[in-house]
Each structure stands twice: as structure tokens, then as C-alpha cells.
Amino acid sequence: MRPNRRVVNLLRIGLLFADLDTYKMPWAQGRKPEELAAAITYFCQSEGIPQPSIMVYSGRGIQAKWLLERPVPRQALPRWNACQTHLINKLAELGADPGAKDASRVLRLVNTVNSKSGAVCRVVHVLEEGGLPIRYNFEYLAEMLLPVARWDIEKQKAERQQARLTVVNGGKVGNLRTFSGRQLAWDRLEDLRKLGQLRGGINEGERMRHLFWRLNFLLLSGATNSAQMYHEAAALSSELDTRWSYRSKELMTL
Numbered sequence: 001m002r003p004n005r006r007v008v009n010l011l012r013i014g015l016l017f018a019d020l021d022t023y024k025m026p027w028a029q030g031r032k033p034e035e036l037a038a039a040i041t042y043f044c045q046s047e048g049i050p051q052p053s054i055m056v057y058s059g060r061g062i063q064a065k066w067l068l069e070r071p072v073p074r075q076a077l078p079r080w081n082a083c084q085t086h087l088i089n090k091l092a093e094l095g096a097d098p099g100a101k102d103a104s105r106v107l108r109l110v111n112t113v114n115s116k117s118g119a120v121c122r123v124v125h126v127l128e129e130g131g132l133p134i135r136y137n138f139e140y141l142a143e144m145l146l147p148v149a150r151w152d153i154e155k156q157k158a159e160r161q162q163a164r165l166t167v168v169n170g171g172k173v174g175n176l177r178t179f180s181g182r183q184l185a186w187d188r189l190e191d192l193r194k195l196g197q198l199r200g201g202i203n204e205g206e207r208m209r210h211l212f213w214r215l216n217f218l219l220l221s222g223a224t225n226s227a228q229m230y231h232e233a234a235a236l237s238s239e240l241d242t243r244w245s246y247r248s249k250e251l252m253t254l
Contacts, residue, residue, distance in 0.1 A: 002235075004235060005104050005106060006104060006231060006232055006234075006235040007077075007102060007103050007104040007218075007223050007224050007228075007232060008189075008193075008218065008223075008232055008235050008236055009235060010074050010077060010103050010104065011073075011074060012071035012072060012073050012074060013071060013072050013077075013080060013103050014067065014068050014070075014071040014072070015053075015065050015066055015067050015068055016065070016066040016068075016080075016083060016084055016087055016141060017063065017064065017065045017066070017084075017101075017105075017107065018063075018064045018087055018088055018091050018096045018097075018101075019058070019061065019063055019096070019097045019100040019101075019105075019107060020040065020061050020062040020063070020064060020091065020094050020095045020096055020097070021060070021061045021095040021096075021097050022036050022060075022061045022062055022094065022095045023060040023061055023095075024095055025094065025095040027039070028095070033057035033062070033122075033124045034124050034125070036057075036062050036124075037055040037057075037062060037124045037125035038125075039094075040052070040055065040062060040064060040094060041125070043091075043094060047090060048144065049087070049090055049091075049144065049145070050066060050136060050140075050141060050144055051127050051134075052064040052065055052066055052125070052127065053065055053066055053067040053126070053127055053133040053134050053135065053136070054067065054123060054125070054126055054127075054133050055123070055124050055125040055126075056107075056108075056110060056121060056122065056123050056124065057119070057121065057122055057123075057124045058107070058108045058114060058121050059108065059113070059114020059116065059117045059118075059119040059120070059121050060114060060116060060117050060119070061095065062124070063107050063108070064091070066087075066136055066141060067133055067134070067135045067136065068135060068136060068137075068138050068141075069135045069136065069137050069138070070138070072138055075186075075187075075190075076138075077103060077186060077221070077223055078180060078182040078183045078185075078186050078221050078222060078223070079142065079180075079183070080103065080138075081103070081182070081221075081222045081223060082142075082146060082182070082222075083138075083141060083142050083145050083146060084101050084103075085101065085222075086145045086146055086147070087145055088101045090145070099227075102223070102224060102225070102228065103223065104224075104228075108121045109121060110122060110123060181220070182220065182221045182222045183221075185217040185218075185220035185221040186217070186218075186221035186223065188217045189214055189217040189218050189221065192210065192213060192214050192217070193214065193236075193239065196210065196239060196240060201240060201241055202240045202241065204244075207237070207240045207241060207244055207246075208246060208247070208250060210240060211233065211236055211237055211240060211246050211251075212250070212251065212254070214236050215229060215232065215233055215236065215251065215254050216254060218232060218236075219254060229251070229254065230248060230251070233246055233248075233251060234246075
């Protein structure tokens with residue numbers, strides 16, 4: 001939503017991805033980029049993971065990308081994070097970088113030169129459907145990647161509720177949503193930001209507490225980590241007041 005690379009300003013994201021550091025892996029030594037892509041395809045088929053839409057040779061490793069039919073909106077970021085985490089975990093033995101899975105990540109661009117190897121970044125494999133790279137339904141990928149399908153979780157919750165409660169006729173309840181802890185934390189962050197907008201900013205003397213709770217919920221949502229937290233804090237503090245800067249020592253607890 002803003003011209004910076006901060007996850008709190010994410011508008012939407014149109015893919016899942018994995019940055020595979022194959023150059024660190026013994027199995028990949030001496031293999032050409034196309035051979036690496038073929039090995040990754042075989043592994044995905046063996047493990048029941050949908051094949052990547054595109055694989056890009058980054059100059060040292062492979063970027064695997066699963067394109068989506070429709071971008072995932074910022075409201076669904078916790079669920080996207082869950083899919084991304086499980087994908088990286090499943091590809092760990094291929095060299096998937098666990099530090100390169102956040103939604104604000106920018107991967108090396110095609111046709112640029114990797115300064116560490118001198119090699120040009122290029123596409124080495126495309127899984128086509130109708131002459132174009134295949135695009136996946138996000139719910140399908142979630143079903144394939146997450147340990148328990150979404151509807152199974154909801155069914156289990158409904159069965160537990162039914163065991164404790166007697167259902168009586170009432171008003172419309174079809175628009176109620178179930179929350180995960182991470183989704184609830186993300187929504188609370190969004191509520192605090194909305195309150196700041198409605199109030200025209202946060203008054204002096206209240207800004208540090210506001211920033212603290214925003215970052216608290218951001219971290220609980222799983223959308224960032226301690227290494228990136230201070231970058232996100234800078235983006236959030238500018239929302240509170242462009243002339244105000246936070247004191248980093250007060251955020252050490254987070």
C-alpha cells in the first residue's frame with residue numbers, strides 16, 4: 001500500500017515461493033540448473049507437493065514459484081504464512097532457505113547478474129497449462145500443504161461445540177468466522193492501525209505504548225520475525241507521527 005518493502009504495508013500477494021540454496025547441498029553438486037529443476041520436480045511428485053509453476057536459476061540456487069489464480073489479500077496473510085512455512089519445511093532437504101519466506105521478500109530478478117557467481121538469473125523450467133504458466137487455486141494449495149485441511153478443522157470445532165451446547169433456533173449466523181490465534185493477532189493489529197487513522201494520529205505520550213502493542217500483535221501473527229522487527233517498527237512509527245521516532249531499547253522485550 002506504500003512505497004516500501006514492509007509486511008505491514010502488504011496489499012496482496014500472488015504466489016507461494018521457496019528460495020532453494022542448492023549450492024550448499026551435496027546432492028546438487030555438479031548439476032546444471034536444468035538438472036536441478038528436474039530433481040526438484042521429481043521430489044515434489046514423490047512427496048505429493050504440487051509442482052512449481054516456474055523455476056528460476058538465481059545464479060547459485062533455484063527459486064521455485066507457485067503462481068495463484070487470484071492474489072491473496074492482506075486479510076488472509078496469516079493463512080498464507082502457514083502455507084509458506086509448511087512448504088519451506090517440506091523442501092528443507094532440498095536447501096529451502098527458512099530466512100527467505102516472508103511476504104515482503106524480493107527475489108533476484110530474471111536477466112540480472114548474480115555478483116557472487118557472475119551468472120545470469122534466468123528461467124529454467126515452466127509448467128504450462130494452455131500455453132501459460134500454471135496457476136493454482138489457493139485453497140487447493142492449502143489443502144495439499146497444511147497438515148489438516150481447513151474444513152476438517154472447522155468440522156472438528158463444530159463437533160466439539162455441539163457436544164457442549166444445545167443448538168436453539170436463532171438469527172443468522174452464517175457470517176460468523178472462526179479465528180486462529182495468528183489470524184486474531186493480525187486482525188488486532190489492523191484494528192489498532194484503523195483506530196489511529198480514525199483519530200488522526202496518536203497523541204504524544206501514547207505513541208510508544210501504541211507501537212509496542214502493534215508490534216506485539218504483528219509478531220504473534222507470524223508475519224515477521226525478530227530480525228525484521230525493527231524495520232517494521234520504523235514503518236509503523238511513521239504512521240503514528242512522521243516526526244516521531246521510537247526508542248529501540250524499549251522494544252527489546254518484544
